Amino acid sequence: MTSQPQPVDTAPARRPLFADWLAHSNDVTSVFLAAGQNPDLVNLAGGLPEPALWPVEELAELAAEAVRNHPTETLAYGPIPGLPALRDLIAQRFSAPGLELSRDNVLITTAGMQALELVGKVLLEPGATIAAQSPAYLGALDAWMPRAPRYRPMRIGADGFDPHRALAGAQFAYTVPNFSNPSGRLVTLAERHALVEAAHDTGTWLVEDDPYGVLYYDGNPLPRMLTLSAARAPGRYDGPVVYMGSLSKELTPGLRLGWVIAAPEMIAALATAKQGSDMCSSGLSQMLALGAFRRRIPERILPQMLATYRERRDALCDALQTHLAGHLDWQRPAGGMFVWARARDPRLDSDRLLHRALAQGVCISPSSVFDPEGLDRGAMRLNFTLNPPDRLEEGVRRLAAAIHATLEEG
Amino acid sequence: MTSQPQPVDTAPARRPLFADWLAHSNDVTSVFLAAGQNPDLVNLAGGLPEPALWPVEELAELAAEAVRNHPTETLAYGPIPGLPALRDLIAQRFSAPGLELSRDNVLITTAGMQALELVGKVLLEPGATIAAQSPAYLGALDAWMPRAPRYRPMRIGADGFDPHRALAGAQFAYTVPNFSNPSGRLVTLAERHALVEAAHDTGTWLVEDDPYGVLYYDGNPLPRMLTLSAARAPGRYDGPVVYMGSLSKELTPGLRLGWVIAAPEMIAALATAKQGSDMCSSGLSQMLALGAFRRRIPERILPQMLATYRERRDALCDALQTHLAGHLDWQRPAGGMFVWARARDPRLDSDRLLHRALAQGVCISPSSVFDPEGLDRGAMRLNFTLNPPDRLEEGVRRLAAAIHATLEEG
Numbered sequence: 112m113t114s115q116p117q118p119v120d121t122a123p124a125r126r127p128l129f130a131d132w133l134a135h136s137n138d139v140t141s142v143f144l145a146a147g148q149n150p151d152l153v154n155l156a157g158g159l160p161e162p163a164l165w166p167v168e169e170l171a172e173l174a175a176e177a178v179r180n181h182p183t184e185t186l187a188y189g190p191i192p193g194l195p196a197l198r199d200l201i202a203q204r205f206s207a208p209g210l211e212l213s214r215d216n217v218l219i220t221t222a223g224m225q226a227l228e229l230v231g232k233v234l235l236e237p238g239a240t241i242a243a244q245s246p247a248y249l250g251a252l253d254a255w256m257p258r259a260p261r262y263r264p265m266r267i268g269a270d271g272f273d274p275h276r277a278l279a280g281a282q283f284a285y286t287v288p289n290f291s292n293p294s295g296r297l298v299t300l301a302e303r304h305a306l307v308e309a310a311h312d313t314g315t316w317l318v319e320d321d322p323y324g325v326l327y328y329d330g331n332p333l334p335r336m337l338t339l340s341a342a343r344a345p346g347r348y349d350g351p352v353v354y355m356g357s358l359s360k361e362l363t364p365g366l367r368l369g370w371v372i373a374a375p376e377m378i379a380a381l382a383t384a385k386q387g388s389d390m391c392s393s394g395l396s397q398m399l400a401l402g403a404f405r406r407r408i409p410e411r412i413l414p415q416m417l418a419t420y421r422e423r424r425d426a427l428c429d430a431l432q433t434h435l436a437g438h439l440d441w442q443r444p445a446g447g448m449f450v451w452a453r454a455r456d457p458r459l460d461s462d463r464l465l466h467r468a469l470a471q472g473v474c475i476s477p478s479s480v481f482d483p484e485g486l487d488r489g490a491m492r493l494n495f496t497l498n499p500p501d502r503l504e505e506g507v508r509r510l511a512a513a514i515h516a517t518l519e520e521g
Numbered sequence: 522m523t524s525q526p527q528p529v530d531t532a533p534a535r536r537p538l539f540a541d542w543l544a545h546s547n548d549v550t551s552v553f554l555a556a557g558q559n560p561d562l563v564n565l566a567g568g569l570p571e572p573a574l575w576p577v578e579e580l581a582e583l584a585a586e587a588v589r590n591h592p593t594e595t596l597a598y599g600p601i602p603g604l605p606a607l608r609d610l611i612a613q614r615f616s617a618p619g620l621e622l623s624r625d626n627v628l629i630t631t632a633g634m635q636a637l638e639l640v641g642k643v644l645l646e647p648g649a650t651i652a653a654q655s656p657a658y659l660g661a662l663d664a665w666m667p668r669a670p671r672y673r674p675m676r677i678g679a680d681g682f683d684p685h686r687a688l689a690g691a692q693f694a695y696t697v698p699n700f701s702n703p704s705g706r707l708v709t710l711a712e713r714h715a716l717v718e719a720a721h722d723t724g725t726w727l728v729e730d731d732p733y734g735v736l737y738y739d740g741n742p743l744p745r746m747l748t749l750s751a752a753r754a755p756g757r758y759d760g761p762v763v764y765m766g767s768l769s770k771e772l773t774p775g776l777r778l779g780w781v782i783a784a785p786e787m788i789a790a791l792a793t794a795k796q797g798s799d800m801c802s803s804g805l806s807q808m809l810a811l812g813a814f815r816r817r818i819p820e821r822i823l824p825q826m827l828a829t830y831r832e833r834r835d836a837l838c839d840a841l842q843t844h845l846a847g848h849l850d851w852q853r854p855a856g857g858m859f860v861w862a863r864a865r866d867p868r869l870d871s872d873r874l875l876h877r878a879l880a881q882g883v884c885i886s887p888s889s890v891f892d893p894e895g896l897d898r899g900a901m902r903l904n905f906t907l908n909p910p911d912r913l914e915e916g917v918r919r920l921a922a923a924i925h926a927t928l929e930e931g
Binding site for chain 2: 127174225253254256281283312351359363364386392
């Protein structure tokens with residue numbers, strides 16, 4: 112405490128370089144999150160839920176009860192793969208005829224993003240191949256970027272798509288079968304069967320990322336690939352599907368809680384990886400999730416959520432029809448959070464459009480960020496869950512103005 | 522929904538190999554956490570706090586208030602680097618004369634383990650060099666293992682230790698100056714100055730991992746290397762020290778909350794890395810931490826914590842003196858959570874001892890897990906914070922029996 116260091120005025124020594132991948136990262140997620148701070152901006156980017164749907168008072172009570180009645184589970188270090196009671200509940204919740212799950216099939220994660228990161232950590236050596244549904248979820252590309260994988264794009268549903276050829280030799284295949292982010296596409300039952308068959312035949316792991324699995328606005332939910340895989344060898348699950356779910360869309364994202372369901376050898380590898388990533392997930396979030404599931408909160412809030420989001424999907428699509436039918440092509444998605452719209456005019460560059468749109472007071476996600484090569488600049492992802500119908504209509508008006516201005520620039 | 526898959530009975534295809542690092546991982550942390558489930562075992566391994574010190578009812582009320590009064594901050598996606606109010610509070614808390622910190626100097630992390638993982642993610646290409654205080658924290662070795670670094674051991678305080686030679690050409694230096702895990706050693710003020718000078722001269726980043734910074738049982742806390750570094754160029758901090766703190770020891774570990782304080786360019790890089798790891802830390806944990814700091818809970822519980830842990834440190838050291846003075850060498854640490862004890866007899870292999878000890882009903886941490894090469898088998902780490910004095914005495918009795926048995930085996 113008696114030191115008297117002298118300020119020195121020398122040029123700082125050269126610092127070590129950051130890892131190479133940082134030079135290739137994009138800051139679009141930061142742009143989206145920052146855009147959310149501007150109250151007049153209509154945010155059609157991002158994938159944010161409607162906060163008014165959250166049962167705040169009930170969650171406040173659950174949080175207090177969790178700490179008061181379970182101080183060890185909430186406040187102490189917990190087991191790396193998650194609290195046993197929560198793993199058991201997830202196992203029970205996803206079990207189905209032919210699909211027997213136990214806690215050894217379940218890892219609790221710090222939300223869906225960590226599940227993606229951990230799969231990369233246990234499966235990707237530099238240069239390894241991922242067969243990825245195209246266009247692909249930006250967060251998955253972010254999670255795997257430091258491991259410099261090669262991407263083999265899977266255009267599921269396109270003429271000539273061959274799942275066996277797509278999966279053979281890849282470390283894993285990555286899919287979002289329910290209302291893919293960003294395309295909003297529902298992978299059909301026949302396509303699910305074909306992907307599962309290819310995974311069993313080739314041995315390749317098949318990642319089924321399912322954040323939007325409850326958000327069906329039209330029709331009944333299709334069976335999970337996890338369940339289809341189990342039907343090929345009924346009993347305790349040991350197959351190639353790596354299923355990922357989270358609380359973020361069903362309840363709230365801020366608790367940062369998700370889960371992986373997979374063969375025990377995969378769960379064990381992911382747990383070893385998690386040990387060196389964050390040791391264990393928040394005990395408070397885990398106990399709150401357990402309490403919410405036991406009280407069936409996700410089931411109780413779902414009808415209102417579906418009604419709200421269905422109305423907003425229709426409002427966005429109707430506004431697109433009114434203001435942009437001549438400029439964009441899109442399909443009304445049967446669920447999820449996004450409409451994927453492609454420009455008819457090849458001169459419309461959605462990277463340039465983003466900046467025009469921000470100037471008009473609307474934010475979109477340009478297609479380049481969903482392409483591992485960054486080359487696709489002809490489309491955009493539009494979110495409909497965050498804003499009420501009148502704001503969606505206003506956002507599309509602003510987007511139309513931005514598109515006209517961009518095209519006039521030439 | 523009309524599919525009728527036929528169960529097929531074929532040998533499963535060969536699965537892709539897991540990444541190579543998994544073959545080199547150890548499961549000792551799992552062993553420790555599992556050992557904690559056996560109520561009769563005296564757990565001297567691990568680094569667990571005393572749960573009776575936690576203000577459970579007050580934390581339960583804070584949790585409910587956080588959700589009720591701040592639903593957006595607790596339940597929605599938050600900014601990647603952390604909630605602004607919490608970053609501001611950490612900046613203010615660690616500012617000192619000459620050390621000006623703003624939120625741009627602060628990243629909120631999912632506890633200390635994530636801070637280590639993110640530093641590896643932004644600084645380590647395969648084969649990069651880490652200058653690491655030796656013996657080294659097991660969790661740091663776990664965090665960096667997938668990136669296959671080279672380790673240059675730093676024996677701070679040993680004859681001939683030259684900080685400039687140690688740091689030159691390394692991507693970063695890793696130190697735990699306050700009561701190092703595992704050695705319990707306090708890095709002296711002169712050694713801190715020398716390390717800081719070497720970091721400024723060489724440009725190498727200097728990681729100051731400080732989970733035990735409040736746990737001084739004798740004497741006054743030494744200044745942080747962060748503060749010493751700032752004194753060399755007073756003002757807004759932009760120096761080479763990367764300081765890591767967490768709630769785990771000061772309050773509770775289960776909330777999984779920590780922070781990094783560093784130059785803005787480092788914070789920006791770490792935030793980009795965090796985006797692909799877990800997007801943001803739990804909003805509920807962040808608001809709970811903010812409430813706890815504002816109510817000065819860490820300061821209020823500290824005197825009882827210090828009294829409890831000081832008594833336990835003395836009980837462990839006294840028991841070692843009574844039962845093992847002829848077999849082990851150790852020093853009474855001035856703080857922290859651990860005593861590091863080295864066997865006088867070179868035949869005493871602490872990896873073998875661990876299994877003997879578990880059979881006797883006591884768990885220790887063998888020195889091999891704190892050595893990147895796994896070669897040091899002559900010492901052990903003993904924790905004194907989890908158990909009351911009589912259990913510590915019983916644990917040392919059992920350890921003495923295990924040591925005698927191991928030596929008799931030959």
